[in-house]
Amino acid sequence: DGGITQSPKYLFRKEGQNVTLSCEQNLNHDAMYWYRQDPGQGLRLIYYSQIVNDFQKGDIAEGYSVSREKKESFPLTVTSAQKNPTAFYLCASTSPNYGYTFGSGTRLTVV
Amino acid sequence: QQQVKQSPQSLIVQKGGIPIINCAYENTAFDYFPWYQQFPGKGPALLIAIRPDVSEKKEGRFTISFNKSAKQFSLHIMDSQPGDSATYFCAASIGSGGYQKVTFGTGTKLQVIP
Numbered sequence: 216d217g218g219i220t221q222s223p224k225y226l227f228r229k230e231g232q233n234v235t236l237s238c239e240q241n242l243n244h245d246a247m248y249w250y251r252q253d254p255g256q257g258l259r260l261i262y263y264s265q266i267v268n269d270f271q272k273g274d275i276a277e278g279y280s281v282s283r284e285k286k287e288s289f290p291l292t293v294t295s296a297q298k299n300p301t302a303f304y305l306c307a308s309t310s311p312n313y314g315y316t317f318g319s320g321t322r323l324t325v326v
Numbered sequence: 327q328q329q330v331k332q333s334p335q336s337l338i339v340q341k342g343g344i345p346i347i348n349c350a351y352e353n354t355a356f357d358y359f360p361w362y363q364q365f366p367g368k369g370p371a372l373l374i375a376i377r378p379d380v381s382e383k384k385e386g387r388f389t390i391s392f393n394k395s396a397k398q399f400s401l402h403i404m405d406s407q408p409g410d411s412a413t414y415f416c417a418a419s420i421g422s423g424g425y426q427k428v429t430f431g432t433g434t435k436l437q438v439i440p
């Protein structure tokens with residue numbers, strides 16, 4: 216089945232540590248996105264990529280970094296510069312004439 | 327101008343009732359209006375979507391009503407069931423190609439009680 220796989224499902228980060236969230240898709244979609252979701256809030260765009268080796272900052276990119284070396288993969292690194300990283304992180308992709316396909320998310324907690 | 331305002335924030339209905347969730351937008355450049363359903367601990371899933379050239383779209387028990395002049399659209403769930411209990415997000419996007427610039431509403435938490 217085609218879809219988006221995010222891993223891990225749960226992730227714990229210590230203060231000052233960088234962590235990387237994995238996102239893999241087998242949908243052959245060019246565009247991929249990372250969103251952050253906080254309790255009771257909507258989705259806020261962190262980064263997006265329209266094509267391999269290209270990505271753009273979204274609305275809340277500070278403290279995050281991404282790479283897009285392969286069409287299938289769009290990992291997100293939460294750096295120590297992100298002061299409030301505890302949230303639910305969602306990866307998504309889009310194809311023409313269809314909305315977003317989301318992964319099942321990674322819940323990141325600072326310990 | 328990029329905001330999509332969604333209401334209510336939460337909604338409780340009895341089984342069989344018809345919950346209605348409303349969204350309003352400002353940017354007339356939006357040309358695709360999807361609704362997403364999200365269960366706890368899961369990613370959102372596309373439920374139904376409409377384009378501004380039609381006023382209503384039905385898929386099963388879910389209906390979108392679209393009022394272009396008022397810049398409003400709403401989701402109706404007919405004969406609601408406890409399994410419909412979830413958070414619903416409206417969205418509006420520009421472009422329906424591979425890349426879509428999407429603005430999401432803040433979500434409505436729906437609870438359908440037996």
